[in-house]
Amino acid sequence: MASKKTHKAWLKITAIAIGLFGPVFFFGTMQATSEAARLTMDLLGWPIDGAQDFEAPTTRFLSALTGGFLLGWGATVWCLSTWVYDKAPEEVRKTVLVGILFWFVLDSAGSVASGNAANVFFNTLIMFVAIGPMWTPAKG
Template sequence: MASKTHKFWLKITAISIILYAILFFLGTIKETDGAIEMVLDISSWPLDNAQNYNADSTVFLSALLGGILFGWGILIWFLSTKIYDIAPEQTRKIVLISLLSWFFIDSLGCIFSGNFNNTIANIFLLLVLVGPLWKPAKK
């Protein structure tokens, strides 16, 4: 895999995380919380409309998660644009380890909370976000 491909994929990963962050942010606004409610319903399969944003604590957690995800996405973006050329292998490893850390904790939390199906979805999301970053770039 070429360094150019890795650098491009880092941006894809950053944009994907930022878009997900925006969905959670929109969950804090009553008029726009439908999209994240749908994502939560899909994530906690089967589709049953049991997931909602009626509780103030859910809206608050959505704000926190949106902010954390947004910051994570911005961090990956800047790693790809400002640091990758200086330290490509270290940048790849930093992002890969952060994605694996997310996967492990998120999936374990889903299992403990009775939402095992989301762990399956996380596998696919992990594969998309990591893409070619599994392997070091060829020089």
């Protein structure tokens, strides 16, 4: 079992793991800076085959929305760890876990439905990184 100090620190790792995808997808909104987002989508839609592109305006718009949501979600988790965790550690832990699990289920189902089942593997890795030691309540 992890300590509250470990959980609080891990929440920051979770926030970074979520939030780092924000700028990647933001830069996908512009052709000149879209390569990182295109490569990320190519990797998550394994195999890496160059089939992903960011040329369609609707793809760039979706990239803007995704980037904003991910950066905002990462910032929210960071703020929970900074401003709320000490007052309600178990509630913060459960809230972040529920958010991660809802993301995992819907993102994975959507990946399978869209023909990108390989992304479930990557989602599983990201989920384990984001949850880390927070799966169980902190001791002490």
